[in-house]
Every structure is written in structure tokens, then in C-alpha cells.
Amino acid sequence: MGTRPLLNRRLHGLGTTIFAEMSALAAATGSINLGQGFPDTDGPREIAEAAARAVLDGRGNQYPPGPGIPELRQAVAEHQQRFRGLAYDPDTEVLVTAGATEAIAAALLALLEPGDEVIALEPFYDSYAACIAMAGAVRVPLTLRAPDFRPDLDRLRALITPRTRLLLLNSPHNPTGLVLNAEELAAVAALAVEHDLLVVTDEVYEHLVFAGAHHPIAALPGMRERTVSISSAGKTFSFTGWKVGWVTAAAPLVAAVRTAKQYLTYVSAGPFQYAVAEALRLPDGYYADFRADLLRKRDLLAAGLAAAGFRVFNPEGTYFITTDITPLGEKDGIEFCRTLPERCGVVAIPNAVFYDDPDAGRPLVRFTFCKRVEVLEEAVSRLSRI
Ligand code: PMP
Ligand code: GLN
Numbered sequence: 001m002g003t004r005p006l007l008n009r010r011l012h013g014l015g016t017t018i019f020a021e022m023s024a025l026a027a028a029t030g031s032i033n034l035g036q037g038f039p040d041t042d043g044p045r046e047i048a049e050a051a052a053r054a055v056l057d058g059r060g061n062q063y064p065p066g067p068g069i070p071e072l073r074q075a076v077a078e079h080q081q082r083f084r085g086l087a088y089d090p091d092t093e094v095l096v097t098a099g100a101t102e103a104i105a106a107a108l109l110a111l112l113e114p115g116d117e118v119i120a121l122e123p124f125y126d127s128y129a130a131c132i133a134m135a136g137a138v139r140v141p142l143t144l145r146a147p148d149f150r151p152d153l154d155r156l157r158a159l160i161t162p163r164t165r166l167l168l169l170n171s172p173h174n175p176t177g178l179v180l181n182a183e184e185l186a187a188v189a190a191l192a193v194e195h196d197l198l199v200v201t202d203e204v205y206e207h208l209v210f211a212g213a214h215h216p217i218a219a220l221p222g223m224r225e226r227t228v229s230i231s232s233a234g235k236t237f238s239f240t241g242w243k244v245g246w247v248t249a250a251a252p253l254v255a256a257v258r259t260a261k262q263y264l265t266y267v268s269a270g271p272f273q274y275a276v277a278e279a280l281r282l283p284d285g286y287y288a289d290f291r292a293d294l295l296r297k298r299d300l301l302a303a304g305l306a307a308a309g310f311r312v313f314n315p316e317g318t319y320f321i322t323t324d325i326t327p328l329g330e331k332d333g334i335e336f337c338r339t340l341p342e343r344c345g346v347v348a349i350p351n352a353v354f355y356d357d358p359d360a361g362r363p364l365v366r367f368t369f370c371k372r373v374e375v376l377e378e379a380v381s382r383l384s385r386i
Contacts (some may be wrong), residue, residue: 004128010133017126018353022337029341032379034301034367036347037174037319041372043238044279044286051242051275060146060270066262067254068096068246068273072095075277076246080229083206094252095258098245100204100232100270102261105131107200107228107247108166110260112137116165121151123361125174125202126367132168140164141356146324146364147313149176153187160191167191169217174206175351175366176322177315179209185217193222198253204232204245207287210295211316218248225250228257233276235319236290238370242272294319294369297376301369304380319370322351326363328386334367344382 005012019036022371026033037203041377042048052236054060060069067073088094104127110116114136120128122141130140142156167188171180180188192199199217205213232245245268245295249259298314308313311324330336333350338347351364369376 026347031341031345031347033347035347037281037368038240039238039370047279050278054271054274064270072273072277073355075280079280088248095247098265100245103230103245106257106261108135117163118166120168148177169201172317177318179316184217189220199227202230205318207236209317237279244276297369309381320366
């Protein structure tokens with residue numbers, strides 16, 4: 001095959017995702033997996049039954065419509081109205097995707113030219129770097145720093161150049177748990193309007209906010225026509241394997257994203273779309289109970305990690321806790337996470353892999369708390385032995 005590398009230059013260095021690596025390590029060592037963010041309890045039984053019914057009734061077993069089944073697009077539009085006060089036309093302003101992951105890929109592939117600069121909150125969720133690279137664009141990190149991880153808005157202004165095309169936001173933010181507040185969003189929106197930038201906002205943890213509230217940037221003045229909002233059923237309904245996500249945006253933006261989406265997957269899993277349409281219409285009590293349950297788990301894990309000697313940065317949202325391992329006499333999160341399974345039978349994620357500048361995240365390690373209480377208690381007891 002000659003000497004030319006098989007993997008092209010754009011993907012160079014992206015290797016295997018940390019989530020796959022760490023989940024494999026957990027399986028191989030029989031460790032408790034507090035790495036990859038997936039619940040160990042499935043979502044509501046009636047929603048699982050809705051999916052099974054759709055399969056058995058022959059709904060969605062053949063290619064569903066490219067933009068998503070009308071029932072789900074309608075339900076997404078209703079959900080945006082109900083929780084965010086945002087009105088979207090289900091026919092032209094909603095697009096169903098194969099998880100938020102495909103929505104991110106399609107949005108970036110559709111909206112970017114090679115050489116465009118994308119400013120993203122660092123640490124970034126790993127698929128952002130990969131998708132920006134696949135689009136031939138350039139990522140420009142706005143680094144969030146401990147202890148509060150709040151964005152430096154003067155720095156953001158300074159990062160904008162004539163080549164900046166797009167701001168890639170994520171709030172609630174994985175892995176730090178930051179939730180952008182109303183003032184921060186207003187400042188970001190004002191910069192986007194002033195410099196005529198597009199905004200892609202990943203809001204998959206929109207229902208997991210423990211302090212403050214989730215504010216959609218799309219609702220701010222001048223933002224509707226320039227914002228692509230992305231969410232997904234995986235986290236909100238505890239069915240991460242279903243991979244049903246969606247985009248809401250003004251019609252020209254949805255048309256652009258749809259153009260890329262139709263050549264990525266063409267369509268997304270049919271029967272699950274019927275089930276997610278039902279899930280989105282669950283009563284407010286579902287969403288409140290889900291949040292309350294995870295808040296209890298957050299507090300349990302945060303207290304346990306602190307007692308074990310970690311410095312804990314309590315998250316405002318998501319189901320992740322970022323910690324600093326320095327007080328344990330440790331320096332390197334990657335090394336720490338590689339050896340943690342053999343030391344105490346727990347798997348975590350090193351935040352360094354989410355940074356361009358690995359020094360910025362070196363001592364930070366992320367734990368998820370979307371696990372059963374007894375699993376979290378056992379993990380805490382194991383961690384307290386290190
Ligand atoms: N964005 C963020 C910030 C995430 O943490 C995840 C993982 N759920 C995704 C996107 C991917 O979502 P999905 O599983 O719906 O593709
Ligand atoms: N979003 C999940 C996390 O951050 C993982 C998703 C994935 O494995 N790509 O843990």
C-alpha cells in the first residue's frame with residue numbers, strides 16, 4: 001500500500017474516541033463505568049413499548065421521510081414552544097437526525113467552507129473537533145478555566161477575525177457542567193449579530209439543569225435567523241442507543257443542514273421516531289422527576305468524590321462532574337484514568353482529551369453520575385481507597 005498514510009490528513013490524530021476506549025477498558029477489567037455518559041437504567045417503559053409497537057405495527061420499518069416523520073417534527077416543534085417559547089414550522093424548520101452527533105456533523109459540513117474559523121468552548125465534546133476537521137475548517141478554542149469555567153467574553157471578542165464564520169456553543173456544557181447564563185448568552189448573541197456569525201448550539205442536556213435555567217440563544221434578538229439549535233432524545237429520555245436527534249432553525253438553515261444530512265444517513269431509525277414523538281409529549285412531571293433524580297445522584301457522587309480527596313467542581317448541568325486530581329498527589333489525568341481500573345475498579349474520562357492544549361486540562365478528570373444509586377455508592381467506596 002506504499003508509504004502514504006491511509007487515514008487522511010484531516011482526521012490525523014483523531015484515533016479512537018475516548019468513550020470507546022474507556023468503555024472497553026471498563027468491560028475488560030470489570031470496572032464500574034463512570035466514563036461514557038449513558039444511564040444504566042432505561043427510560044420510561046411506555047416509551048420503550050411505543051417503539052416496540054411501532055416495529056410490530058409496521059410504522060417506520062421502511063425508509064421514513066428524509067426530514068423525519070411528520071409526527072416527530074410536530075412534537076419537536078411543540079416541545080420548543082412548550083419549554084423555550086420558540087415557534088418553529090414543523091415542515092420547514094425542523095429536521096430529524098441520527099442523534100445530535102449527526103446534526104452536528106451535518107450542520108458543520110453544510111455551513112462551513114475550508115479555512116473558515118469556528119470558535120468553540122474548550123474543552124470540546126470530541127465530535128466537534130472531528131467534524132470541524134472534516135469540513136476543512138479551523139477550530140479556535142475559547143478555553144473555559146477552573147474553578148468556575150465561565151467564558152471570558154473579552155477573550156471571545158478578541159478571537160473573532162474576518163475568517164470567523166461560526167460560533168459552536170454547548171450549554172449545558174460537557175464536560176464542565178457549565179450552564180451559560182442570560183448575560184453570557186446576550187453577550188455572545190450581540191457579538192454574533194455584530195460580526196454576522198452563524199451559531200450552532202448543542203443543547204442535548206437542556207433538561208439537565210440544576211442551578212439557574214436553560215436559556216436558548218435562538219430566542220435572543222437577531223438570533224433566530226442565524227442559529228441552528230440541536231438536541232436529542234438520548235439524554236432526556238435515557239435511550240442513548242436510539243440515536244434520535246433534531247435540529248430546529250430558520251428554513252434556509254434547515255435546508256442547508258438537510259442537504260448534508262441526506263448524504264450522511266439519508267434517514268434515521270423509523271420506529272424510534274414514533275416513540276420519541278410520544279416521549280416529547282410526556283407531562284412536566286416526567287421532566288421534573290428526571291432532573292430531581294439526577295440532582296440527588298450528582299450530590300451523592302460529588303460528596304463521595306470530595307470525601308475521597310478529589311477537588312470537585314459542582315456542575316450546574318449535564319450528568320458529569322469534573323474533578324481536579326492534584327489534591328490526591330496526581331498530575332496527569334490520562335495516566336490516572338488508564339490505571340484507575342486496576343487500582344480500584346472504576347473508569348473515568350480524562351478531560352485533557354477535550355483540549356487542544358493538553359496542559360489546560362491535564363489534572364482534570366470527569367465522572368458521570370447517570371448510574372443507579374448503589375452503583376454510585378460502590379464507586380465512591382472504591383475511590384475512597386486510592
Ligand atoms: N453533544 C454532546 C455535548 C454530548 O455529550 C453528546 C453525547 N450524548 C452528544 C452531543 C451526542 O448525542 P447523540 O447521542 O444524540 O448523538
Ligand atoms: N456523550 C457521551 C459522553 O460524553 C458519550 C457519547 C459517545 O460515546 N460518543 O460521555
